[in-house]
């Protein structure tokens with residue numbers, strides 16, 4: 001089964017980093033583990049409190065500025081942890097609006113997100129939205145572990161928007177719809193890493209399940225994902241690996257053309273699938289080629 005295999009690979013990778021002294025559990029933030037994956041990148045592993053999978057927050061440090069990619073479940077003092085890892089000024093970017101990547105936004109003053117995910121993120125910005133994620137008696141957390149709610153500013157950006165970290169390091173917003181309408185990656189041209197959120201993971205990209213109301217419904221589809229991958233496949237020479245929002249880090253760039261092939265084959269024959277998986281009461285069909293895999297349903301082709 002695809003997910004089990006990739007999860008096993010991810011666990012082995014994390015164990016290796018622990019063995020190499022590149023991982024630690026911060027004293028003031030015992031709810032997470034920090035991994036120094038490559039120089040200038042810290043990946044913070046946040047345990048899922050219930051809904052959503054264990055999620056990554058990445059901190060990219062450039063010569064003059066830094067960037068926080070996603071804010072996880074918002075458990076504990078994430079902001080304090082970030083500021084203990086870098087003293088540089090930083091921005092915060094959300095790869096998409098889902099709660100497992102944005103609930104920690106309340107700890108920051110402003111966040112960037114792709115324009116098509118602005119409205120659903122605004123709807124999540126309420127005092128009670130986060131509580132649905134945290135069980136009263138969770139395995140790792142309880143409600144008292146989530147910091148108090150505070151509104152924050154959301155700045156929408158479009159494809160091609162660029163953040164400058166100094167020293168010739170730029171992060172370019174790459175629109176990758178499918179999982180959500182405004183799913184977006186950050187392409188680090190200097191470190192040659194694509195921070196891809198849930199848009200492209202080593203585990204299947206989920207393109208099924210309920211949608212938020214509002215505009216951009218056509219972008220929650222395999223078609224939209226296919227079109228974005230077609231553009232990205234022409235640019236795989238610009239990055240070596242992907243750092244997604246879940247599971248294995250350093251997914252090789254060959255996943256991009258393989259994921260494109262997966263989408264083409266789904267659209268050519270949606271009835272033929274390699275696997276099935278269930279999530280949040282819904283079932284997705286899974287197609288897989290190499291690293292590429294997509295979980296889809298016929299409602300969202």
Ligand SMILES: [Zn+2]
Pocket residue numbers: 052053055098100101198245246
């Ligand atoms: Zn996620």
